[in-house]
Amino acid sequence: MSDDGARLYEDLLAGRVSRAELLRRGAAVGLGTPALAAILAACGGGGSAGSGSSAPGAVAEVGTAVTTPAPTGELDQLKWGLFYEPGPLDWIYDYNYEENTVVTNITESLMRLTPQLSIEPGLAESYSAPDDLTHVYTIRQGVTFHDGSPMTAADVVFSMKRHLNPNSYWAFAYFNVKSIEPTGSSEVTVRMKRPDVIFPALMATPAGGVGPQAYVTAKGKNYGTPTAGPVGTGPFKFTSWNQGANITLTRNDAYWDTAHAPKTKSVVFSFIPEESTMTTGLLSGEIDGAYHTPYSGLTQLRSSSVGTLYLGKSMLFTVIYISTTSGPLANINVRKALLKAIDRPALAKAVYSGAATPLPSTMTPLGQWSYAQSQAEAAFQKLPPPVLDLEGAKKLMQGVDTSGTIVIATRASFQRYINIASIVQDAGKKLGLNIQIKPINPNDYGDIFFSDSARKGIDMFISENYADVPEPLETLYVTVTPQPANALTYNYDDYNNPSVTSDLQKAVAESDPAKRASLIIAAQSVLADQPATLPLVSPAVPLFLNKRATGAPASFCYLYYPWARDVGAA
Amino acid sequence: MTEAVLAQTQRARRRAIGFPAARLGWVGMASAVVIVLLALMAVFAPLIAPMDPNSIDLLHPFAPASSQHLLGTDDTGRDIFSRLILGSRTSLLGPLLVVLLEVLVGVPIALAAAWRGGLVDGLISRVLDVLFAFPGILLAILVISLFGAGLKSAVVALAVAHMPYLARITRGAALRERRLPYVEALEVQGFSAFRISARHLVPNLLPLIVAQASVSFGYVMIDLAGLSFLGLGVQPPTADWGVMISAGQQALLGGHPQQSLYAGAMIVIAVCAFTLFGERLIDQDR
Numbered sequence: 001m002s003d004d005g006a007r008l009y010e011d012l013l014a015g016r017v018s019r020a021e022l023l024r025r026g027a028a029v030g031l032g033t034p035a036l037a038a039i040l041a042a043c044g045g046g047g048s049a050g051s052g053s054s055a056p057g058a059v060a061e062v063g064t065a066v067t068t069p070a071p072t073g074e075l076d077q078l079k080w081g082l083f084y085e086p087g088p089l090d091w092i093y094d095y096n097y098e099e100n101t102v103v104t105n106i107t108e109s110l111m112r113l114t115p116q117l118s119i120e121p122g123l124a125e126s127y128s129a130p131d132d133l134t135h136v137y138t139i140r141q142g143v144t145f146h147d148g149s150p151m152t153a154a155d156v157v158f159s160m161k162r163h164l165n166p167n168s169y170w171a172f173a174y175f176n177v178k179s180i181e182p183t184g185s186s187e188v189t190v191r192m193k194r195p196d197v198i199f200p201a202l203m204a205t206p207a208g209g210v211g212p213q214a215y216v217t218a219k220g221k222n223y224g225t226p227t228a229g230p231v232g233t234g235p236f237k238f239t240s241w242n243q244g245a246n247i248t249l250t251r252n253d254a255y256w257d258t259a260h261a262p263k264t265k266s267v268v269f270s271f272i273p274e275e276s277t278m279t280t281g282l283l284s285g286e287i288d289g290a291y292h293t294p295y296s297g298l299t300q301l302r303s304s305s306v307g308t309l310y311l312g313k314s315m316l317f318t319v320i321y322i323s324t325t326s327g328p329l330a331n332i333n334v335r336k337a338l339l340k341a342i343d344r345p346a347l348a349k350a351v352y353s354g355a356a357t358p359l360p361s362t363m364t365p366l367g368q369w370s371y372a373q374s375q376a377e378a379a380f381q382k383l384p385p386p387v388l389d390l391e392g393a394k395k396l397m398q399g400v401d402t403s404g405t406i407v408i409a410t411r412a413s414f415q416r417y418i419n420i421a422s423i424v425q426d427a428g429k430k431l432g433l434n435i436q437i438k439p440i441n442p443n444d445y446g447d448i449f450f451s452d453s454a455r456k457g458i459d460m461f462i463s464e465n466y467a468d469v470p471e472p473l474e475t476l477y478v479t480v481t482p483q484p485a486n487a488l489t490y491n492y493d494d495y496n497n498p499s500v501t502s503d504l505q506k507a508v509a510e511s512d513p514a515k516r517a518s519l520i521i522a523a524q525s526v527l528a529d530q531p532a533t534l535p536l537v538s539p540a541v542p543l544f545l546n547k548r549a550t551g552a553p554a555s556f557c558y559l560y561y562p563w564a565r566d567v568g569a570a
Numbered sequence: 571m572t573e574a575v576l577a578q579t580q581r582a583r584r585r586a587i588g589f590p591a592a593r594l595g596w597v598g599m600a601s602a603v604v605i606v607l608l609a610l611m612a613v614f615a616p617l618i619a620p621m622d623p624n625s626i627d628l629l630h631p632f633a634p635a636s637s638q639h640l641l642g643t644d645d646t647g648r649d650i651f652s653r654l655i656l657g658s659r660t661s662l663l664g665p666l667l668v669v670l671l672e673v674l675v676g677v678p679i680a681l682a683a684a685w686r687g688g689l690v691d692g693l694i695s696r697v698l699d700v701l702f703a704f705p706g707i708l709l710a711i712l713v714i715s716l717f718g719a720g721l722k723s724a725v726v727a728l729a730v731a732h733m734p735y736l737a738r739i740t741r742g743a744a745l746r747e748r749r750l751p752y753v754e755a756l757e758v759q760g761f762s763a764f765r766i767s768a769r770h771l772v773p774n775l776l777p778l779i780v781a782q783a784s785v786s787f788g789y790v791m792i793d794l795a796g797l798s799f800l801g802l803g804v805q806p807p808t809a810d811w812g813v814m815i816s817a818g819q820q821a822l823l824g825g826h827p828q829q830s831l832y833a834g835a836m837i838v839i840a841v842c843a844f845t846l847f848g849e850r851l852i853d854q855d856r
Contacts, residue, residue, distance in 0.1 A: 276822070283823075299824050418817075423626050
């Protein structure tokens with residue numbers, strides 16, 4: 001691309017030109033129609049926070065970029081920012097942002113999430129499901145681990161069986177698994193107790209991660225820690241972990257996927273927990289890039305001449321989980337009224353610097369739909385629009401007993417959560433509800449999700465949750481249907497609408513995507529009228545790359561896709 | 571009691587009653603006026619604040635100063651002026667509670683050490699030495715990590731951290747006072763140690779205690795603001811000057827320094843006023 005073309009491309013991504021202006025100026029600088037189409041495709045419709053303005057009531061998706069311009073050469077070192085120091089880099093314990101951002105470049109999975117947020121074969125050469133209860137994975141041949149040992153079906157079975165241990169953070173994926181057996185030298189078969197369409201999708205996450213049995217067994221509990229780093233088949237090898245400071249990976253020159261050989265010699269991940277420090281580091285060029293950059297700093301990053309801000313296609317959703325079965329929130333009308341009284345478009349603008357799509361009463365943003373997208377989009381538009389309707393909210397509150405205090409938990413020292421809690425408190429006040437904010441120590445906040453005792457005295461709490469895979473059922477099913485003991489659940493208020501439960505139980509067993517989509521959409525429609533949670537917005541994935549580096553995928557795939565292999569010199 | 575001894579105790583009491591303006595100087599008086607104004611602002615905050623400090627206006631974040639918002643709005647459209655006024659309550663109440671705890675614990679300990687001497691004095695002095703060895707803010711963070719974040723924990727933690735300073739100074743002054751003839755005369759008359767301390771020693775030491783407490787107030791205010799800034803003290807969204815500095819730090823990069831700037835200015839003004847006032851009191855006592 002010419003310099004003028006590159007500048008034009010950057011202007012489009014930064015929101016400085018419209019798509020129409022791009023076509024006009026593109027022709028003027030000599031870019032042909034294919035080049036312009038490629039630019040628009042890469043942007044997925046414009047990746048800047050400025051995109052998405054629309055008529056009141058309509059929902060325009062913000063953040064649809066999936067890729068960044070391809071690199072032109074090799075990079076010696078990539079300096080990447082993480083907003084906290086990861087825990088152990090053992091795939092069975094990696095179920096959070098920064099752990100997965102790092103480990104996805106080391107330990108690969110049977111399937112893989114793509115930048116377009118679809119699923120393709122990874123370490124499994126192919127996948128088939130002869131019936132609803134059987135999943136067969138043909139293992140790719142000629143793949144070696146970083147320690148030089150070849151990957152075998154035995155390694156795959158060993159790796160999958162590690163999740164049968166309830167200590168695995170991905171144990172929930174195997175809840176319906178009956179057996180995992182090698183059925184050939186390069187074939188592994190998983191048999192299920194009952195049909196579960198979410199299982200094969202989750203094989204694109206660390207639930208399908210593969211490590212060397214001998215090495216992992218030898219290292220025991222130390223595997224994945226700074227003393228015994230992880231070993232996988234990925235494009236980068238673990239090199240060092242300087243606790244409290246950084247993790248360094250180096251290129252795997254024997255990487256099996258030669259068509260996507262890594263273009264960077266080493267990647268240094270620095271831990272930068274403080275938001276303004278992260279923004280300053282990116283603006284000063286001290287860090288080459290970061291995913292999920294602070295939303296509060298997007299205005300500065302957007303106007304920076306140091307690099308480019310991309311707003312990627314996302315599977316994130318900000319939601320308020322209800323965790324009480326009594327008090328005002330047990331009344332469905334109170335939930336609906338609160339949603340109407342929260343100005344979701346204004347929240348998206350003020351709290352997320354415009355880099356979020358207001359959600360119309362659903363927890364399944366369009367980014368989660370890898371199938372039946374037109375069906376999902378049509379259903380999305382029919383949901384009650386996420387507009388402020390204070391009068392409508394007050395009507396719903398007529399005759400409602402507002403006595404008692406509602407406690408909303410928020411992560412202390414986390415300004416975005418604090419601001420959302422303040423907004424909910426203010427909305428409640430307008431409806432006569434007494435909402436108290438309870439700040440929870442950031443280190444203890446995660447306990448709220450998994451411990452009844454941690455939720456004691458808390459009526460609702462804020463979460464920036466995400467779907468791991470582009471399957472809307474993944475988070476929806478465990479949030480709005482009753483779950484058996486020991487299964488993963490986000491259903492904290494014992495929500496059980498017979499129609500929703502019936503539809504979603506059928507959907508989990510439905511292998512036909514179109515039929516599954518219809519069932520989910522039917523449940524979604526009921527949930528819009530009988531909300532189980534308070535869905536607020538779907539934040540885009542902010543990615544900042546300075547002018548040294550390019551090629552990183554822009555979408556939410558970065559948790560389960562070896563993204564660093566695509567980065568090179570700009 | 572002899573006339574000389576009586577005069578000694580009465581002179582000391584006169585010293586304790588009132589602080590002549592002329593001896594404070596204009597700096598001391600100006601500081602006193604600022605302190606009174608700040609106290610009035612805190613007491614009457616709900617009446618003075620033009621708007622609800624927690625009222626959100628998402629459509630007008632970072633609004634500039636106007637007749638509606640005298641100092642503009644913050645990132646969620648809250649009125650900064652109203653939050654500054656309401657913020658004076660926790661920002662002043664916290665240090666006040668810390669200083670009260672310092673006095674209630676530190677003065678009796680100091681008097682016990684000065685009166686009993688020997689082993690008791692040695693033991694108390696060594697404990698104070700140990701507490702001195704810990705940086706105040708570090709000790710506070712340690713206590714908060716054990717008992718959880720919040721104003722209560724921060725107040726207790728800072729009271730423990732700052733008490734040794736007041737106790738050490740009070741002990742020194744009490745040792746001098748203990749050796750004066752009037753104390754011996756009172757003991758000869760059969761008055762108990764508690765009565766002599768409560769009725770005579772404390773009133774005579776009061777100017778020094780008040781002066782030291784005033785200086786301490788300033789330091790405590792900075793430490794409390796620091797703890798709130800770190801998310802360990804007053805918890806947002808409560809209006810508090812330390813919290814406001816912390817909440818506004820990201821906006822600083824975005825060219826909206828108002829929230830942090832104004833809250834910081836209030837802390838500077840309050841700390842200067844209390845410190846200068848305290849120093850003038852100490853000068854007067856010499």
